[in-house]
Amino acid sequence: MTHPAPDPFKPRLLVCDVLYTGMGGGHAPGGVVVVGDTVAATGDPAQLRARYPQAQVEEVGGVIAPPPVNAHTHLDMSAYAFQALPYFRWLPEVVIAQREQRGVAGALAGADELARLGVGGVGDIVWSGEVMDALLAREDLRGVLYFEVLGTFAEQADKRFAEVRQRVEAWRKLERPGGPRIGLTPHTPYTVSHHLMRLVAEYAAGEGLPLQIHVAEHPSEPELFATGAGPLWDHRLPAFWPETFAEVIGRAPEPGLTPVRYLDELGVLAAKPTLVHMVNVTPDDIARVARAGCAVVSCPRSNHHLECGTFPWTAYAAAGVEIALGTDSVASGESLDVRDDVAFARGLYPALDPRVLVRAAIKGGGRALGLPTPFIRRGEAWSEDYLWKV
Ligand SMILES: [Zn+2]
Structure with a gap:
């Protein structure tokens, strides 16, 4: 059985327990919408589900954040x-x-x-x-x-x-x-x-x-x-x-x-x-x-x-x-x-x-x-390293 190739433009909605993007106080739970290899949106998962109904939801759990x-x-x-x-x-x-x-x-x-x-x-x-x-x-x-x-x-x-x-x-x-x-x-x-x-x-x-x-x-x-x-x-x-x-x-x-x-x-x-x-x-x-x-x-x-x-x-x-x-x-x-x-x-x-x-x-x-804070935000490259393994 063959699978169709995944559509690189179909959004993914990654849902985690804690999201910290580098700005504000963070979200718990949190969500990140990724299209291709670019971040399209971050925030509350329920709101993101409503905005991106076609997105494939991935419950990743844990923390999504920039490198510590x-x-x-x-x-x-x-x-x-x-x-x-x-x-x-x-x-x-x-x-x-x-x-x-x-x-x-x-x-x-x-x-x-x-x-x-x-x-x-x-x-x-x-x-x-x-x-x-x-x-x-x-x-x-x-x-x-x-x-x-x-x-x-x-x-x-x-x-x-x-x-x-x-x-x-x-x-x-x-x-x-x-x-x-x-x-x-x-x-x-x-x-x-x-x-x-x-x-x-x-x-x-x-x-x-x-x-x-x-x-x-x-x-x-x-x-x-x-x-x-x-x-x-x-x-x-x-x-x-x-x-x-x-x-x-x-x-x-x-x-x-x-x-x-x-x-x-x-x-x-x-x-x-x-x-x-x-x-x-x-x-x-x-x-x-x-x-x-x-x-x-x-x-x-x-x-x-x-x-x-x-x-x-x-x-x-x-x-x-x-x-x-x-x-x-x-x-x-x-x-x-x-x-x-x-x-x-x-x-x-x-x-x-x-x-x-x-x-x-x-x-x-x-x-x-004295280091600048990295951000996870719309338009920036997505990295799988943002998924903390803790
Ligand atoms: Zn010491």
Whole structure:
């Protein structure tokens, strides 16, 4: 039996659970009319059925959306084996135990995986110059490569900053239009001295360089700023730290001092860094971030696997803070597919409209990294990659 050839001009109406086109708030359920390989219309499936009665309906389910943005990862850890462990065990038993796996080979494998996933952009933390050289040469990466800066001794900050600045200036000459941009990431508010933090933030603000900082990932971090002690301090390697935490942050820890308030009072939030994790925060912290206009990146699976707590999504959204999503490294996030974090977050926030989560993975990520949002709209080419497999 032979079938007639499918009519390329007969419209298809694809019906999904969640449609996000890059504009507006999205539709749930949603529909996309495709004629040939072009989008003819998007919107509410019932209205589209009425407008295109001749269309062949395909119940595809799931999500239809442009490629998502993975706004925070560590590609150079892509050869690590995933392991879920409480935060203070994960650091020695995974990050340090598998440190031989970290480097250029893992970073390139991670970049290959992002290309295979069709990711729309990445915010990557780059730990070494060799990895930066390798990733900067990738024609298929878009987003920001943030060079990581660490150093707890304030008296060494000028020398460290001069080295970083020299490297960044050289790398910026290698940026290509459409390729990844160079950014900077002071690792955390507690592993970078106040002096180095200020130098990096002022330089980034002056040069228009993107900044990203891990903040308030684990409950022990606000505890350190409030007391100068606790498990984060007890687990440090003393050779890399001054005598007291007060020397790192250039002020005395005190009740009510949080990592976010510290960054704000140091002037760092004025440089509009993207703040990653932001799980263990106060209402005052959220208000400060909203006032400063900083975007935040949530890594739901990583936070869950390391038992860091739950990112207070609705509190940020109510304050008008732009939220993006990231996987973190595969060692804590399990995969580099940020769509898996959207799926996980749907279980984590059952009362939250799933359109909000999908929007965060696309527009939120684009805003956090300074990338334009792609659109699914009338007259543009249709891609089967818009059907998310989650
Ligand atoms: Zn991270």
